[in-house]
Amino acid sequence: MIQNDYKYLIHHGSKDTTKASQMFPIETARKARVFHRQIPGYKMTRLVSLPELSAMLGVEGIYIKDEAQRLVLNSFKVMGGSFALYNFIKKKLGREQEVSFEYMKSKECHDIVGDITFASATDGNHGRGIAWASQQLGYKCVIYVHNETSKPRIDAIRSYGAHVEVVDGNYDDAVRKIAEDAKKYNWEIISDTSWDGYTEIPTWIMQGYTTILLEAQEQFAGLGITRPTHVFVQAGVGALAAATVGFYTALFPNDPPKFVIVEPDKAPCVFESVKAGDGKCHSIKGDLDTIMAGLACGDPSPIALDILDANADVFVQMPDYVAARGMRILSCPLTGDPFVISGESGAVPLGALFTLKNDNCPEDLKEALALDEHSIVFMINTEGNTDPVQFRRVIWDGLDPVPKKFTEIDIK
Numbered sequence: 052m053i054q055n056d057y058k059y060l061i062h063h064g065s066k067d068t069t070k071a072s073q074m075f076p077i078e079t080a081r082k083a084r085v086f087h088r089q090i091p092g093y094k095m096t097r098l099v100s101l102p103e104l105s106a107m108l109g110v111e112g113i114y115i116k117d118e119a120q121r122l123v124l125n126s127f128k129v130m131g132g133s134f135a136l137y138n139f140i141k142k143k144l145g146r147e148q149e150v151s152f153e154y155m156k157s158k159e160c161h162d163i164v165g166d167i168t169f170a171s172a173t174d175g176n177h178g179r180g181i182a183w184a185s186q187q188l189g190y191k192c193v194i195y196v197h198n199e200t201s202k203p204r205i206d207a208i209r210s211y212g213a214h215v216e217v218v219d220g221n222y223d224d225a226v227r228k229i230a231e232d233a234k235k236y237n238w239e240i241i242s243d244t245s246w247d248g249y250t251e252i253p254t255w256i257m258q259g260y261t262t263i264l265l266e267a268q269e270q271f272a273g274l275g276i277t278r279p280t281h282v283f284v285q286a287g288v289g290a291l292a293a294a295t296v297g298f299y300t301a302l303f304p305n306d307p308p309k310f311v312i313v314e315p316d317k318a319p320c321v322f323e324s325v326k327a328g329d330g331k332c333h334s335i336k337g338d339l340d341t342i343m344a345g346l347a348c349g350d351p352s353p354i355a356l357d358i359l360d361a362n363a364d365v366f367v368q369m370p371d372y373v374a375a376r377g378m379r380i381l382s383c384p385l386t387g388d389p390f391v392i393s394g395e396s397g398a399v400p401l402g403a404l405f406t407l408k409n410d411n412c413p414e415d416l417k418e419a420l421a422l423d424e425h426s427i428v429f430m431i432n433t434e435g436n437t438d439p440v441q442f443r444r445v446i447w448d449g450l451d452p453v454p455k456k457f458t459e460i461d462i463k
């Protein structure tokens with residue numbers, strides 16, 4: 052029997068829905084949606100159906116929310132950052148009532164809130180979103196990246212007028228460094244990860260992501276589907292995953308979908324923290340050298356971990372070739388399915404589903420996943436071609452091939 056290359060954790064959390072309901076009430080998702088609708092260029096991203104692949108994998112449906120088409124940014128991240136800037140400015144203005152996007156750009160608003168510099172660490176997409184939103188609203192922006200960040204990712208952030216500094220170390224080192232420097236220079240940190248005493252802004256960011264899920268639910272309703280039965284979602288610090296798990300748990304507290312959390316095996320900080328079973332965050336050290344740049348995080352966000360620990364069902368850590376496999380499946384689909392441009396971090400949930408269905412899934416995991424012909428699987432393509440050079444390496448040059456032992460055709 053061929054061994055699998057992935058690790059899995061079947062988790063029986065508390066299933067307590069209190070935190071999910073407090074953090075992700077439907078009214079907040081609606082507020083986020085109302086805010087996002089005002090952003091110039093906003094439109095709902097598509098919910099892609101893959102009927103042929105569903106038939107091949109023996110499930111009723113696979114639906115992918117395609118955030119590669121979000122605004123001009125090719126990634127979901129701007130939904131969180133922009134909603135955090137909105138809440139931050141609203142709080143500064145001391146307003147209870149809603150503040151429009153146009154007003155936030157106005158001289159009157161700038162005169163009241165003063166000369167703000169927004170700052171954040173990033174592995175690419177979050178920084179791009181903050182830089183873009185700051186530029187749209189007319190505020191200065193400083194972004195720290197780590198020295199593994201590719202040039203196209205840095206150039207993209209700079210193209211939105213942000214000052215970019217390259218910091219020695221990994222993403223988590225960049226987070227620590229910007230926290231220090233923000234104190235020194237009086238910058239306002241808009242971080243997607245939380246830490247002790249810093250939770251309000253990361254909560255707004257997670258709530259901002261729920262616009263994506265509200266849109267998806269509207270799109271599902273249009274198809275006569277109440278909710279997906281399974282949600283596969285990728286995790287870096289876990290903010291998107293917790294927003295997704297939290298949103299669906301709050302909406303369907305008695306009957307939530309099954310949640311599968313997917314991480315790179317070189318940066319499985321959520322997996323290892325949940326596995327430790329003490330409710331604490333556990334760090335993964337080192338250079339976190341994975342092609343899934345957006346998921347290369349060694350420290351989970353504590354407020355995200357709480358929700359994932361309570362409410363997620365299965366955690367998997369996947370090798371890089373699974374992400375590459377997902378990218379190739381999406382960009383060269385079965386006849387009849389639409390094609391989707393997906394970067395490494397965006398494609399890993401589909402790569403994981405395909406791998407779990409094909410490559411000797413252990414019986415206990417099969418049972419825990421309970422994927423069958425009635426399953427409706429939902430996932431988010433969180434990024435498109437955000438790093439064109441790397442994208443071509445994978446799609447054109449075949450970087451990170453599936454090991455021979457798992458390829459479909461036995462050529463012997």
Ligand SMILES: Cc1ncc(COP(=O)(O)O)c(C=O)c1O
Pocket residue numbers: 126128174175176177243285286287288289290291292344345346348396397433434
């Ligand atoms: C493309 C992409 N997908 C997923 C994620 C994961 O989000 P989180 O760090 O909230 O877990 C990121 C984070 O940067 C990302 O850039």
